Amino acid sequence: MMPDGIKCELAHLYFNPKTHKDDIPVRPIENTIMAPTTNISNFLDEIIRPIFDNKCSTTSTIDGASLIKKLKQYVERGLLKPTTLFCTFDIRNLYTMLPQEEALNILVEFLHVHGYKKVKGIPLDAIRKLASIVLKENVFVYEKKIYRQVLGGAISSSFTLTLANIFMWKWQKELVHRQDMTTEFYGRYIDDIFMTWNKLEKALKDLLDEANTWHPNIKLEYKISKRLPFLDVVLRNDAGILSTSLYYKPTAQPYVVPFISDHPRHTFVNVIHTSLAHAITYSSTFDIFNNERCHIKLTLLLNG
Structure with a gap:
């Protein structure tokens, strides 16, 4: 100590x-x-x-x-x-x-x-x-x-x-x-x-x-x-x-690690896996999960 x-x-x-x-x-x-x-x-x-x-x-x-x-x-x-x-x-x-x-x-x-x-x-x-x-x-x-x-x-x-x-x-x-x-x-x-x-x-x-x-x-x-x-x-x-359902703070921006960055490939796989796992855990109905899945898809598209 x-x-x-x-x-x-x-x-x-x-x-x-x-x-x-x-x-x-x-x-x-x-x-x-x-x-x-x-x-x-x-x-x-x-x-x-x-x-x-x-x-x-x-x-x-x-x-x-x-x-x-x-x-x-x-x-x-x-x-x-x-x-x-x-x-x-x-x-x-x-x-x-x-x-x-x-x-x-x-x-x-x-x-x-x-x-x-x-x-x-x-x-x-x-x-x-x-x-x-x-x-x-x-x-x-x-x-x-x-x-x-x-x-x-x-x-x-x-x-x-x-x-x-x-x-x-x-x-x-x-x-x-x-x-x-x-x-x-x-x-x-x-x-x-x-x-x-x-x-x-x-x-x-x-x-x-x-x-x-x-x-x-x-x-x-x-x-x-x-x-x-x-x-x-x-x-x-x-x-x-x-x-x-998942909560996003009003000031939160839809950004994750850009796919054009030099991070190891498993980093991008982990982002997708973690996002979907959160959506499954937090969504009480299939409709809520489907909306979250679309949000994840758009976020990933925005990040290249």
Whole structure:
């Protein structure tokens, strides 16, 4: 875990625009590849992420395909009604809004609740100290000035993702409990959440407005409808029948690797194979798949 004194360098901050959102906000990203805390971050992520993945699999969604699979189980239990509403919401700036001390405390609480006094032979107090180094010693350069992050963690640091997930494990407990009590679905992918609802829409809005007050740093923006995109899938409640298809962001351009490029031939085969596999997995009817197949064909033609 010791940094390489020769290759080590300060992280540097840059911004990526979120072109799919109104007013095009930016996402702050720190290049931490050669940062002094990177080895510690990677180590903690390797030993703690598997624990989170194992203990929180019922409320975690890894991609659109896994969400579709879980929702099919929801449908098979007869829970999808013609009046069932879908709800999606995302947590605003989760990575950079994590309160550091509280996040460290929740990390220890998470491990303790799940029966861990040590992880890979390392006591929890030592793990907390290592995690504290990753968070509190995150120093970076921006416009020839040196800064230290005092709120949240670096988006590009691998352990920040795991810590954010564990923080949300704590925050979402009440929401998950209420969904479980009414046999409704709850699934989260990092800072994006999908829920089903079979009560009045106003009751759902009241619940989400209440959730917005649970923590001063956790603010959510929600959408409620019978047709909503989530990650890379569009979900529709068609009179009690679940319909799914691939979702393309409005700003997405129909580009893939150009066929005139010098990439190995198997790269182009993989593009076609992956696109068709996605279409098959995400399309709930043959008509939807056929439309997607035509879209793939046109995309490939546009790319030579």
